Amino acid sequence: MAIFLQSLISGVLIGGVYALIGIGLTIIFGVMRVINFAHGDLMMIGMYLTWNLFQYFHMDPFMSIVVGIPAMFLFGGLLQKVFINRVLGALPQNQILLTIGLGLIMSNAVMLVYTSDYKILTTRYSSDSFKVLQSVVNPDKYERLYDKGNALVAEALAGKGGNAAELLAKADKKYEEALKVKPGQFRALANWGASLASLARLRQGEEAAALYARADEKFAAAAAIEPGDIDILCNWAIAYASRAATAGPGADSLYEKAYEKFKEGEEARPDSYDLFNAWGATLYRQALIKQGAEADRLLAAAWEKYRVALDAKPVEEGAEPVDTEALANKPPAEIRAALDQVYGKFPFAPRLKPDKRDAGISVSTPLAISFVITVAITLLLYWFLMKTDTGQAIRATAQDREAAQLMGINVKRMSILAFGMGASLAGTAGALVSPTYYIFPQIGGTFTLKAFVITVLGGMGSILGATVGGIIIGVAESLGAVYISAGWKDVVVYVLFLLVLLFKPSGLFGKSRV
Amino acid sequence: MLKIEKLNFSYGDLKVLWDIDLEVKQGEIVTVVGSNGAGKSTTLKNISRLVKPSSGALTFNGTDLSKLEPHQVVELGIVQVPEGRKIFPEMTVLENLRMGSYIKSSRGDRSANIDRAFTLFPRLKERANQLGGTMSGGEQQMLAIARGMMANPKLLLLDEPSLGLAPLFVRFIFDIITEINKQGVTILLVEQNVFQSLRISHRAYVLETGRVVLSGTGEALLNDEHVKKAFLGM
Amino acid sequence: MKTILNKLGNNRGFSPVAISLWIAALAGLALFPQFVDNPYALHVMILFFLSTIMGESWNILGGYTGQYSVGHAAYFGVGAYTTMMLMQYRQIPPWLGMWAGVAVVMVVALVIGSICFRLRGPYFVLASIAVAEIMRLCAVNLKDLTNGAEGILATEIPPFKIGATVVTDFLSKVPFYYIGLSFAVLTIVATMLVQHSKLGYYFQAIREDQDAAHALGISLSFHKNVALLLSAGFTSLAGSFYAIYVGFIDPPTVLALDISVQIVLICIIGGIGTIYGPVVGSLVLVPLSEALRSNLIAQGIFKLGLASEESGVGVFLKENLAHAHALIYGILVVVVILFMPDGVLGFARKLFTARNRGNA
Numbered sequence A: 001m002a003i004f005l006q007s008l009i010s011g012v013l014i015g016g017v018y019a020l021i022g023i024g025l026t027i028i029f030g031v032m033r034v035i036n037f038a039h040g041d042l043m044m045i046g047m048y049l050t051w052n053l054f055q056y057f058h059m060d061p062f063m064s065i066v067v068g069i070p071a072m073f074l075f076g077g078l079l080q081k082v083f084i085n086r087v088l089g090a091l092p093q094n095q096i097l098l099t100i101g102l103g104l105i106m107s108n109a110v111m112l113v114y115t116s117d118y119k120i121l122t123t124r125y126s127s128d129s130f131k132v133l134q135s136v137v138n139p140d141k142y143e144r145l146y147d148k149g150n151a152l153v154a155e156a157l158a159g160k161g162g163n164a165a166e167l168l169a170k171a172d173k174k175y176e177e178a179l180k181v182k183p184g185q186f187r188a189l190a191n192w193g194a195s196l197a198s199l200a201r202l203r204q205g206e207e208a209a210a211l212y213a214r215a216d217e218k219f220a221a222a223a224a225i226e227p228g229d230i231d232i233l234c235n236w237a238i239a240y241a242s243r244a245a246t247a248g249p250g251a252d253s254l255y256e257k258a259y260e261k262f263k264e265g266e267e268a269r270p271d272s273y274d275l276f277n278a279w280g281a282t283l284y285r286q287a288l289i290k291q292g293a294e295a296d297r298l299l300a301a302a303w304e305k306y307r308v309a310l311d312a313k314p315v316e317e318g319a320e321p322v323d324t325e326a327l328a329n330k331p332p333a334e335i336r337a338a339l340d341q342v343y344g345k346f347p348f349a350p351r352l353k354p355d356k357r358d359a360g361i362s363v364s365t366p367l368a369i370s371f372v373i374t375v376a377i378t379l380l381l382y383w384f385l386m387k388t389d390t391g392q393a394i395r396a397t398a399q400d401r402e403a404a405q406l407m408g409i410n411v412k413r414m415s416i417l418a419f420g421m422g423a424s425l426a427g428t429a430g431a432l433v434s435p436t437y438y439i440f441p442q443i444g445g446t447f448t449l450k451a452f453v454i455t456v457l458g459g460m461g462s463i464l465g466a467t468v469g470g471i472i473i474g475v476a477e478s479l480g481a482v483y484i485s486a487g488w489k490d491v492v493v494y495v496l497f498l499l500v501l502l503f504k505p506s507g508l509f510g511k512s513r514v
Numbered sequence B: 001m002l003k004i005e006k007l008n009f010s011y012g013d014l015k016v017l018w019d020i021d022l023e024v025k026q027g028e029i030v031t032v033v034g035s036n037g038a039g040k041s042t043t044l045k046n047i048s049r050l051v052k053p054s055s056g057a058l059t060f061n062g063t064d065l066s067k068l069e070p071h072q073v074v075e076l077g078i079v080q081v082p083e084g085r086k087i088f089p090e091m092t093v094l095e096n097l098r099m100g101s102y103i104k105s106s107r108g109d110r111s112a113n114i115d116r117a118f119t120l121f122p123r124l125k126e127r128a129n130q131l132g133g134t135m136s137g138g139e140q141q142m143l144a145i146a147r148g149m150m151a152n153p154k155l156l157l158l159d160e161p162s163l164g165l166a167p168l169f170v171r172f173i174f175d176i177i178t179e180i181n182k183q184g185v186t187i188l189l190v191e192q193n194v195f196q197s198l199r200i201s202h203r204a205y206v207l208e209t210g211r212v213v214l215s216g217t218g219e220a221l222l223n224d225e226h227v228k229k230a231f232l233g234m
Numbered sequence C: 001m002k003t004i005l006n007k008l009g010n011n012r013g014f015s016p017v018a019i020s021l022w023i024a025a026l027a028g029l030a031l032f033p034q035f036v037d038n039p040y041a042l043h044v045m046i047l048f049f050l051s052t053i054m055g056e057s058w059n060i061l062g063g064y065t066g067q068y069s070v071g072h073a074a075y076f077g078v079g080a081y082t083t084m085m086l087m088q089y090r091q092i093p094p095w096l097g098m099w100a101g102v103a104v105v106m107v108v109a110l111v112i113g114s115i116c117f118r119l120r121g122p123y124f125v126l127a128s129i130a131v132a133e134i135m136r137l138c139a140v141n142l143k144d145l146t147n148g149a150e151g152i153l154a155t156e157i158p159p160f161k162i163g164a165t166v167v168t169d170f171l172s173k174v175p176f177y178y179i180g181l182s183f184a185v186l187t188i189v190a191t192m193l194v195q196h197s198k199l200g201y202y203f204q205a206i207r208e209d210q211d212a213a214h215a216l217g218i219s220l221s222f223h224k225n226v227a228l229l230l231s232a233g234f235t236s237l238a239g240s241f242y243a244i245y246v247g248f249i250d251p252p253t254v255l256a257l258d259i260s261v262q263i264v265l266i267c268i269i270g271g272i273g274t275i276y277g278p279v280v281g282s283l284v285l286v287p288l289s290e291a292l293r294s295n296l297i298a299q300g301i302f303k304l305g306l307a308s309e310e311s312g313v314g315v316f317l318k319e320n321l322a323h324a325h326a327l328i329y330g331i332l333v334v335v336v337i338l339f340m341p342d343g344v345l346g347f348a349r350k351l352f353t354a355r356n357r358g359n360a
């Protein structure tokens, strides 16, 4: 399910770019009845334009369309005026060959200038991604609730703002629901306990005591499932310690309970940095409310634990290992001063062990941005073609060239506009994929073929068809790559193409023209 | 207003028009009648510059048409309602009308002209949002004429507007043509419905295999023996 | 329709001048290796023959029958692969393998034909491209069969024996020269026979107007398929010949869209639907691309003093002209389509008749 959705979404995203290419081709075909075999090469030109703007002017590839769209428009218009216009009445095969020739010239001229080396355009966000649809992808209701609870707690603990209590209260509900769905889950119980203890720290008096009691309960239940779990014991002990800090006269017995948990932990794992560090901090905290020898004894014990913790701590690369023996016998005053440094700010907050579960669908950031731009451009284009006089004149020319002339429409100008728009759209598509694709002079061929498939699928000349066709091809490729194989995915596309040609030559969307 | 002198035209090797002389004066309804393949549509196409003549002079109010592109002819005020209607099939009735007023000089009058079209043809108002391609032949003919009128033409060229229409409807169309003419639009009509068209026209020409063989007032031609025999079955 | 058929029938028969020219040309070509043993010259001639075979084969379908296939790489490649695979994996000598290649290609062509001939005009062109691309992707992906993207390298071409006598061991270019020449003559003669046969008239009737031809009772699908079979068969021979001559094939060199386009270009540049069009096209294209590849043109420019070898322009030319042959192809195509839509041959003919008219 997750894999399916993952490839579906990336298919739709890349399909948006395909749609742009297809729309460009379909507009050109609609207005001039010429199949533009240089379409992919126009896209390639767009890619190189973007690359140059990025390389030499440090222009963001997505921003570069501001330059690319008008530049490609002029280039396309020029091609139409100088070349295509002369073959409008000629045999279709001559038109096809002319555009093939133009494509050859473009790709090989670019090759002469830039060689056939692959160029890569790496932006800060080229390989970024983000997650969506966590809840949909996770079909297990328990896991969904549990993940949600964890996410809330994580947010509360990381949060700087004042709504931590609110988040923790919500998390409380989530864990409760989760465990109703699937009772006796160790992780949920453990994290629930931790979250309750954290919430308790933010409350006072009776309310806090009740929360601590509930946390206790959860920890106990969790520990019953996995007796030696170090994290839970550590959190449990920290919960006692933080409760002791506000308990007044009953503090000592709470500290004792904390030490009990630490000892249990020590039995399970005698070399846990976290455990001994927290243990030392707890002893130090208790020492602060004592005087004289009692305090000195606790401080010495704290120092002892701290040394064990340092021994257990993995030495970071490049850092000197600490010689803990040298720290052994120190006068109490020095110990106190050292511990003030170490534990002065120790947070007595339980910690969550985050689960390394890969929930949600990862979406490539550049693809997502390009999709948003694609949608915007497509909508703009629809608006232009449907609502403006010039746009309608282009449609009219596509539907009946002669009648359009009789309306006073300058069809030669419309042809130039159409080719310019087609080139702009192809160039934009090139710019949009340039952060994610290799850039090389011969890349156009593949995209020309894709553009044909898309337009035929949607019905030659239909813009809506090309839009949907683009998405379909994007998805078919993406699913084909996952469920068949990357090597065969293009075969899937071509077979689809032939089937449509044979059985529905007017395309999936009938003959709705530009 | 429109003057055609010695117009010759060929489709490739096939010569279709021979020395056509034709004149339309301001305010007239002039009809060109002739049998199939006589060259009537070709004459209109030459006027609209959809095809380029091999020789001859075409002037409109003194302007030489021979250097103009089709769209410039429209801008001069010559609008053709072509044979076969040529409605934009994937556009609604409203959009078709809107295209009719594409030229700059007529855009300002667009909404007034749409109202006029809907008054002339109330049927179009009912169908305002229907796609042109799905309309009946008669409706398409109404739309074609209405669309032609959107450009504020000075001279309206009508190519067989009655073709394929029911008799009652034919009368309606001819009434509309008279009505349009009364509103001040000069009309050059091409028709095979000789009786009806000669009845409403001021003057007429008879075209046979690319040559003008007869011309005169509508009334005179209606009474002409040759016309009676050839076209009216009398 | 009748008139078209009659008009086409008029150029039947051969004039004595044509026949003597033919004999002279053949004799010259046959003796060529006796006088020239420069391997590079032979190489260029072999490429010329290959190009002629490819062009003539396409011409049968594209030129005479009007079915613009831009997917002939499929037949070229499948022929090449069949011959190579049989030679490398089954030790079947190539002069047998290439006929197996023709057989395989014909079966493939029948399948392709049954798909593509349901379509017309631009749709046919697109379908032919798609089918060829499917073939290429199959060659890339069916690694067990074709060795995938790595291609097949011929380790050794077995000598050609009749009985016990070794006719040739393929160690020089000369045997390839004669094979190329004979195949080229074979395709040209076959094309001539087709052109002047009843079949040929039907093909041309279909090219002029499919619907009219159909109305006259000419079976469209039958005749298109026959044209395709002939065309694909000869293209397959060209593919096999290429494979043996070069000794290495992989999907991009024998199955790519470029090959299909190049095949069409040969005819376009020479003149579509004429016997000598592909010959003229090859005469233009092969020497041109070879001259560019070997930097002859750059050298020529220096020798003529048009640019100095040391100048910026000179360095640029020397470094880049070798890679420019595809660019020149592109420019040629554009020029030909815009200014001589009937190809070099048609253009020359027009010039000739225009001059004659001027003289008269």
Ligand SMILES: Nc1ncnc2c1ncn2[C@@H]1O[C@H](COP(=O)(O)OP(=O)(O)OP(=O)(O)O)[C@@H](O)[C@H]1O
Pocket: B011, B014, B016, B034, B035, B036, B037, B038, B039, B040, B041, B042, B043, B083, B192
């Ligand atoms: N595009 C064309 N190419 C070649 N010949 C044409 C073309 N259009 C018309 N013709 C020929 O020119 C002649 C005149 O045609 P035209 O359409 O002007 O006749 P018409 O008087 O309008 O006839 P109808 O009443 O049938 O519409 C006819 O013989 C016709 O076959």
Ligand SMILES: [Mg+2]
Pocket: B040, B041, B042, B083, B159
């Ligand atoms: Mg007519």
